Amino acid sequence: MSEPKSLEGVFHLVHMIKRHMHEQIEQLDLNISPMHMRVLKIINKQQTCTAVDIAQLLNRDKAQVTRLLNELIKQTLIEKVPNPEDKRSQRLLVTSEGMEVLAHLTTIDGNMNNKMMKGISREELKEFERITGLMTENLARAD
Template sequence: MAIPESELQALFMHTITGLKISMKNIMKDKALSLSPLYFMLLKTIHDTENCTANYLADATERDKGQITRLVKEMMQQGLVQKQPNPHDKRSQFLQLTESGLDCFEQLAIADQAVLKEMRANVSDDELTTFLEIGNKMLQNLHKINGKP
């Protein structure tokens, strides 16, 4: 007999893996030598006013050193640039370059198409219920892990 919690874990793991594979395929089709994590970083930089490397580390729950390396790589590829923070000379804001914005927009369109296909045959009500339950579970995980 299947244990519902194990089925839940498997569902989430397979969903995450499926999304990563879809994004890798999209990037491969567009001849981009990036990983899905880069897309998430580009998205966060795009969506966050005055985004800093520290913010990226917190938002992605990644090591600051890893984020620094990834940002450096994105800068070398011409996707991201740094701008001085006028309020704190120790930090810099990250912005997408024109090339970075173009790359992000192409990937975002493809990502939305995958997400649309993923929710095929799922009603708006079902999706709303799923998201409400998922957010409750995420809040429970945050409590367990000592996150606000």
């Protein structure tokens, strides 16, 4: 497989995933983007999560993360509380409304996963995960 076709295949897959995610979110009448979804999931998964953690995990600058978090706060999906471990920062928590959205997102993720994996064997999926992991590592190390 030539490099340009591999790269084009990855772009096409990412585009299709984003398109289907947007469609699913719109059907549920959720006013959030896939990036908001990622942030909600991260906050929910991390026992102690701060804005700095989000910026590092997403490899985004603090201003972008602040805008994302402010939008989620405005929609009452997350809240900031004092961080007992560091008085200079605040912890992020998912609200009950945010937990409801996460429940919908879990359904969306399951549907997307089932649709994407149709006709793909476990061995093929493991190989795909191995290869994409290697590609990610290569790019992380690239100058």
